[in-house]
Amino acid sequence: MIDLLIEKIQEKANPTVVGLDPRLSYVPEYIKNEVYEELGKTPAAAAEAFYRYNVALIDAIHEIVPAIKPQVAMYEQFGGAGIDAYIKTIKYAKEKGLVIIGDIKRGDISSTAEAYADGHIGRVDVEGEKFEIYHEDSITINPYLGYDSVHPFIKHCQEYNRGLFVLVKTSNPNSGQIQNLDVAGKMVYEIMGEMVAEWGQQVMGTKGYSQIGAVVGATYPEEATKLRKIMPNTYFLVPGYGAQGGTAEDLKGCFNQDGLGAIINSSRGIIAAHLKEENKMKFSEKEFALAARKAALAMKKDLQRVIG
Numbered sequence: 048m049i050d051l052l053i054e055k056i057q058e059k060a061n062p063t064v065v066g067l068d069p070r071l072s073y074v075p076e077y078i079k080n081e082v083y084e085e086l087g088k089t090p091a092a093a094a095e096a097f098y099r100y101n102v103a104l105i106d107a108i109h110e111i112v113p114a115i116k117p118q119v120a121m122y123e124q125f126g127g128a129g130i131d132a133y134i135k136t137i138k139y140a141k142e143k144g145l146v147i148i149g150d151i152k153r154g155d156i157s158s159t160a161e162a163y164a165d166g167h168i169g170r171v172d173v174e175g176e177k178f179e180i181y182h183e184d185s186i187t188i189n190p191y192l193g194y195d196s197v198h199p200f201i202k203h204c205q206e207y208n209r210g211l212f213v214l215v216k217t218s219n220p221n222s223g224q225i226q227n228l229d230v231a232g233k234m235v236y237e238i239m240g241e242m243v244a245e246w247g248q249q250v251m252g253t254k255g256y257s258q259i260g261a262v263v264g265a266t267y268p269e270e271a272t273k274l275r276k277i278m279p280n281t282y283f284l285v286p287g288y289g290a291q292g293g294t295a296e297d298l299k300g301c302f303n304q305d306g307l308g309a310i311i312n313s314s315r316g317i318i319a320a321h322l323k324e325e326n327k328m329k330f331s332e333k334e335f336a337l338a339a340r341k342a343a344l345a346m347k348k349d350l351q352r353v354i355g
């Protein structure tokens with residue numbers, strides 16, 4: 048997975064991942080009316096609206112960006128239909144050549160982690176027959192239960208050429224409450240960074256980076272710079288740019304000298320670009336995907352300023 052991700056980043060000259068975190072309030076009225084007519088005002092209609100919205104977004108951005116990061120929470124809140132929309136979105140994006148980072152943030156005891164790993168980055172077994180269910184290339188996981196909870200995922204990275212992004216320093220305002228606690232002279236996030244770097248040595252790709260990456264928030268540039276040194280072979284998935292206040296300048300410390308090492312997420316900043324105050328005069332509701340494309344191009348330019 049990591050080799051493919053790097054190839055796509057280089058091909059597009061763009062370390063951006065577009066977060067597909069749809070909300071009904073972002074979806075244009077004409078799409079909502081279509082699905083409500085077909086399915087009523089139901090959870091199934093909401094899920095179908097998300098899928099149609101995503102298809103238009105993917106069509107608009109797939110030539111510009113290397114990857115998408117669907118946020119499973121937005122889909123699973125609508126139950127089975129939502130999960131179907133999540134899977135259909137992934138399949139469509141893969142047909143368009145995009146790398147998929149499923150933002151699922153799983154973490155549990157090893158026997159349960161095995162089921163998550165089988166479903167998301169492995170195969171499920173039905174009476175000896177194997178099925179791939181979710182089709183993500185990589186997923187996010189929560190490592191705070193320790194190595195035995197992470198190991199089933201690592202095993203699948205080896206077996207199925209998949210990837211992980213492990214929460215190390217998250218972008219949210221209260222992330223420091225636990226992650227910045229001092230434990231014998233080191234912060235918890237530094238200790239976690241050391242562990243993730245060590246786990247990653249088991250599954251190195253061919254381009255100097257591991258299949259096991261780290262989630263590092265754009266909103267904490269000092270911590271990101273420290274982590275870059277602790278984890279030179281670890282790819283960073285960096286949320287927090289744009290809507291959460293992270294800027295291109297804040298990202299400098301996330302990259303290595305080779306210009307690689309980080310992929311920057313923007314969700315609301317791209318998929319809801321048509322709703323931004325300054326864009327409301329420029330784009331009609333029907334032009335939401337065009338607004339997203341323009342936002343993705345502007346982000347690419349912004350990132351190129353700092354990585355050169």
Ligand SMILES: O=c1ccn([C@@H]2O[C@H](COP(=O)(O)O)[C@@H](O)[C@H]2O)c(=O)[nH]1
Pocket residue numbers: 066068118150216217218219262263264286287288289290291312313314315316
């Ligand atoms: O530390 C983290 C980990 C994950 N996220 C997720 O990334 C996106 C961010 O969305 P924006 O609209 O660009 O703010 C969202 O899916 C979060 O759940 C994060 O923000 N921080």
